[in-house]
Amino acid sequence: MKVCGFTFIRNAEKFDFPIVEAVTSVLPICDHFVVAVGKSEDQTRKVIENIAPGKISIVDTVWDETLKEGGRVYASETNKALDAIPDEFDWCLYIQGDEALHEKYLPVVKNAMQQNLDNKEVEGLLFDYRHFYGSYDYVGDCRHWYRKEIRVIRNDKSIRSYKDAQGFRKDGQKLNVVPVKAEIFHYGWVRHPKNMKQKVEAVKAFYDGISEEEALRKASDQEFNYAEEFDALARFEGTHPKVMRERIKRLNWDFQPDLSKINMKWKYRLLYRIEKMFGVRLFEYRNYKLKD
Numbered sequence: 411m412k413v414c415g416f417t418f419i420r421n422a423e424k425f426d427f428p429i430v431e432a433v434t435s436v437l438p439i440c441d442h443f444v445v446a447v448g449k450s451e452d453q454t455r456k457v458i459e460n461i462a463p464g465k466i467s468i469v470d471t472v473w474d475e476t477l478k479e480g481g482r483v484y485a486s487e488t489n490k491a492l493d494a495i496p497d498e499f500d501w502c503l504y505i506q507g508d509e510a511l512h513e514k515y516l517p518v519v520k521n522a523m524q525q526n527l528d529n530k531e532v533e534g535l536l537f538d539y540r541h542f543y544g545s546y547d548y549v550g551d552c553r554h555w556y557r558k559e560i561r562v563i564r565n566d567k568s569i570r571s572y573k574d575a576q577g578f579r580k581d582g583q584k585l586n587v588v589p590v591k592a593e594i595f596h597y598g599w600v601r602h603p604k605n606m607k608q609k610v611e612a613v614k615a616f617y618d619g620i621s622e623e624e625a626l627r628k629a630s631d632q633e634f635n636y637a638e639e640f641d642a643l644a645r646f647e648g649t650h651p652k653v654m655r656e657r658i659k660r661l662n663w664d665f666q667p668d669l670s671k672i673n674m675k676w677k678y679r680l681l682y683r684i685e686k687m688f689g690v691r692l693f694e695y696r697n698y699k700l701k702d
Contacts, residue, residue, distance in 0.1 A: 411527050413520075414499040414565070415440035418487035418575075419507045420448030420473060422457055425612065426605040427507040428597055429454075431653040433461050435510040436503055439520045442466075446491035448473045469494045481574030481613075488571035499565045500527060506575070508598035512651045515592035522590040523562060532701055533569065533585040534578065535562035537592055543599045543643060544636040544665040546658050550599075551644040552674065552682050553691060560587055560698055561594060577697035586701045595651060602663055603633035610634060636665050642672045642682065 415436050422429045433443060443462070446469045447455050458468055471490050477483040488504070495502055501523045505511065511519070519535070526532040536558050541550040560577050563569050563585065572579045579585065601609060650658060672679060685691050 411501070411524055412441050412499045413439060413501045413503055413523060414495045415443040415503045415505060416445070416488075416491040416495060417443075417505050417507060418446040418448065418471075418484070418491050419454060419458070420487075421450045421452055421612075422454040422507060423452035424450070425609045426601050428510065428654070428657055429507040430457060430461055431510050431651070431657060432505050432507050433458075433466070434653045435513070435651050436505050436516075437462060437465065438513075439516050439523075440465075440503055441499070444469060444491045444494045446471050446487050446494070448487060467494065484575035485571035485573060488575045492569075492571065493567060495565060497565065502563050502565050504561050504563065504578075505594075506596075506598075508596060510595045510597065510651045510654055512593065512595060512649075513653075518592045519562070519590055522588070522592075526588060530564075531586055532588050533564050533566070533580060534560040534587040534698070536587040536589045536698055536700070537561045537594045538589075539596055540593050540646075541596045541599065542646065543640055544667060545661060545663075546597075546600060546650060546654075547646055548643045548665070548667060549646050550640070550642075552642040552672075553678065553685070553694070554641050557691065557694070558589070558696075558698070559594070560585060562590075572697065579697075584697065584699045587698045588701050595654075597654070601634075603636065606634035606636075607632045637667060640667065640671075641674050641678075643667050643669055645669065 417433065419427060419429045437443060443466045445458050445466060447458055449472050455468065458466065469490055471487060473483050474486055477486050492502060522535055538558055539556060541555040543550050563578050569578050569580045674682060681692055
């Protein structure tokens with residue numbers, strides 16, 4: 411069995427992406443890794459080059475400005491990395507630039523790939539998610555945060571990144587997947603408030619179809635107000651991946667949310683209460699099909 415990891419990134423330093431931690435977290439179970447590095451305004455390419463020379467291939471890209479609306483450019487960049495994976499690899503392990511896999515899950519994921527290697531009806535593996543918000547001590551605790559997503563797929567180039575690169579589809583159809591008992595830790599909402607504001611506005615440019623320059627002008631001299639923007643949070647009681655420890659030590663802002671706060675419209679508040687009482691998330695969007 412051969413496994414190739416893949417991801418995409420641009421302006422990692424500018425927007426404080428934990429891309430080194432993301433790639434490093436899955437490298438032990440990857441035989442090779444492909445990174446689509448978009449033309450950047452910082453030293454992103456050099457950062458990627460220095461992670462694991464000899465094990466990582468870089469695909470130099472230029473982001474397509476015509477694919478801004480709806481975040482389609484993220485799927486496009488993901489597919490560029492996926493298409494660069496040689497046919498010799500059986501599985502493709504995807505990790506985004508603000509995610510990490512805890513080291514305790516590495517053997518679990520590797521075993522799942524091995525166990526399903528010969529079952530061609532299984533097109534991917536489904537992971538649980540933990541979304542951190544504001545700091546490394548709090549996680550999103552409502553349906554606003556997706557609970558599961560595909561992060562391992564067959565090396566089948568008819569499988570494509572879907573919409574804004576949240577998941578994958580094959581010929582437009584949902585993939586048949588099996589769940590793996592492993593969590594992806596998502597750190598996209600843990601940055602210094604100024605970096606967070608810049609990142610949020612830059613991302614908006616690729617959803618709203620405006621220029622990144624215009625978006626960043628809106629963010630100049632502003633800080634993201636974590637305390638006002640969340641729906642519901644819970645305190646994180648577990649441990650973070652080892653690769654994140656140095657970054658966590660550098661945390662230089664304070665975030666002490668009111669965990670009693672629930673900021674939702676009434677229908678979402680009702681669904682939230684039902685989920686808490688019965689453990690069922692009604693009307694949940696699923697970008698996959700569970701294999702029987």
